[in-house]
Amino acid sequence: MNANQKTSLNFFNHLCTDNTPFILRRDGQLPQWQDATLHQSMYEQNPEFYALLAVVETVQPWQQARILFQLLQSSRVGMSADQRCLLNRVTAFLLAILAPDSVLTIFLALKRVRSNHKHTTKAILNYILNHPELADLASSRRPALVDSLEHALGKNVVRACAKMFTQPETEESQTYLRRHLLRFARDPEWVKLIFPLLYKQGTPQTSNGNYKLAHTQYTEKLKGEKLRLKTVTATNRGDISATLVHLYRGGKSPELEQSLDYYVEESVRQLPIFTGKMALVLDASASTRSYGEREFSTLSQSVALQLVLKKCCRNLQVYTVGGSGFPPVPQGHTDLALALLDALESQPDLVAIVSDGYENYYPGDLERVVEALPRCGVETPVVFCHSKFTPADNLTLRRPVPNLPQLEFWHQEDFETVLLSLFSRVNSQEAQTCLQQFLLQKLDQIEKELALWTVIN
Incomplete structure (x- = not known):
């Protein structure tokens, strides 16, 4: 058995046992995760199977965060529509069940590595603009949200949108806002109310920490009765x-x-x-x-x-x-x-x-x-x-x-x-195909039972 085969066989066990944090320091350095090569290798071998492993119940939270980072930082050029759709579904699942602070860490890491594909932009904007506790999130993590939004859309675009929200409405400004920002929001009026606060100096912090609990409604259901x-x-x-x-x-x-x-x-x-x-x-x-x-x-x-x-x-x-x-x-x-x-x-x-x-x-x-x-x-x-x-x-x-x-x-x-x-x-393609089919069925079931708010329509 060669080294690549052994790596493949050990990867599932690694996901279920290793919960080492995904580290992003404030010194501007690249994110630190010692198993980066392992994740990248498994993704390149079979992106769909790699992504679907995230839905296994016993996969550790920080390993799920790594999978989210790998999915968002990697290009999808050359993939079929079905492959892209599957990766988007797993991304939506991870965004819903991971702790918001961990998700923001991943967004900031994407900025550090300068990864900004179309699916990356959509994921960031969909998560932030449609978050069920957007007001609390904006008050508690304002710098992180600003950095994430500016990375997704560009600094000039985001700041122009924030400025337009504070000025009298014009047909030109509304067209600009819809094209660049509001088309990602399910409740544009709520976004119009909260978004300017991100750039308003001296905004008092009124958070109560509820944003940290947004994912618990899903994680509790996934734990099962036995726990x-x-x-x-x-x-x-x-x-x-x-x-x-x-x-x-x-x-x-x-x-x-x-x-x-x-x-x-x-x-x-x-x-x-x-x-x-x-x-x-x-x-x-x-x-x-x-x-x-x-x-x-x-x-x-x-x-x-x-x-x-x-x-x-x-x-x-x-x-x-x-x-x-x-x-x-x-x-x-x-x-x-x-x-x-x-x-x-x-x-x-x-x-x-x-x-x-x-x-x-x-x-x-x-x-x-x-x-x-x-x-x-x-x-x-x-x-x-x-x-x-x-x-x-x-x-x-x-x-x-x-x-x-x-x-x-x-x-x-x-x-x-x-x-x-x-x-x-x-180590056989037939065994991996059987597992992939099962995990796909499991993802279908999770989506039906949980009604994830992060799903991009």
């Missing part, structure tokens, strides 16, 4: 695992099995599809049973992920460790190393190990096997997926292979991120 749980129980971590817990504790019944099939089908409709070959090592050893209120909980969530993967992967092979039957009854030792070797023998595109993290059979054996794989010429991606009871579970003693990529899940809503992270590690 609002005050108490985690065995049956409120998703319908699939809850039904499995009932099956484990109360025995099989046609009603529960029918409900299980229904919940799996409903979940799969909102998840990505993988057309390659995947191997799943499922830990159903005795330790996965747990005890007390957690009894069967982590195993139920692991089996829930297995059921979902069966529907999302056309070619999935499962290697169960310990337990047998369905749902597998937890028993026996945790020999993950042998199961991994069996899985690799089938030459899959990807191997996922789903476990509670307790290795009680030849401890350290799995780590030694994983370390030996590259020396044997095995380049198949192997990912360790931790099944947890709550998001706060301590995994310090539950990492049998620290050098393997690690994923964590405790709620059914985590499945989307887990599947995206798994499938993104497969």
Whole structure:
């Protein structure tokens, strides 16, 4: 696997884990972001896929800000109308869900790098002139707004518009204002009232900070129900695992099995599809049973992920460790190393190990096997997926292979991120196409549910 392929495989994980600020200092220097080359490389490979990664729930806010900066600073010469439309849609999404102060930082960074394409100008003007808290924004961040507007339209144009607002209306001035400024505003009369204050000396600051909350109406909806749980129980971590817990504790019944099939089908409709070959090592050893209120909980969530993967992967092979039957009854030792070797023998595109993290059979054996794989010429991606009871579970003693990529899940809503992270590690155009189609559908759904105010009509 060459360096470019490794970069592509690691990019998704980078977006979800690195939240280093995008730094713009007051000394006039260019913006500082250490992963600039990485973002630029991924954008050049596939601008549409790069942009759509921003809609993934777990992508860090400052990484979303970087994507916004990359989309606005890059030229779109040679792109088709459909490509331009998609990039504009993602731009509108990012402008709506990012904190306003972060958006203004990006606008000022665009001025530093002297990037002023047509789509850049439209994005800046649409955001500022139609902001739901324009008055508060203008009072709190007046210098930043002035710099952003003057960069978008030109200093002479913006100052001429501000001057015309304070003078008696003429047909010539109104034509000028509509052509250069007001055509971007949904409420021109409101802009006429606020805009002159940006250049009026001695204007008192009357802000209350409400502009900082403009994005929260969207971010709260995107967080999902699982983050609002005050108490985690065995049956409120998703319908699939809850039904499995009932099956484990109360025995099989046609009603529960029918409900299980229904919940799996409903979940799969909102998840990505993988057309390659995947191997799943499922830990159903005795330790996965747990005890007390957690009894069967982590195993139920692991089996829930297995059921979902069966529907999302056309070619999935499962290697169960310990337990047998369905749902597998937890028993026996945790020999993950042998199961991994069996899985690799089938030459899959990807191997996922789903476990509670307790290795009680030849401890350290799995780590030694994983370390030996590259020396044997095995380049198949192997990912360790931790099944947890709550998001706060301590995994310090539950990492049998620290050098393997690690994923964590405790709620059914985590499945989307887990599947995206798994499938993104497969280096094939077919896998990337499947992910791109899913993310496009996700963007469609977000636009319908959230009604973003930043959408350019």
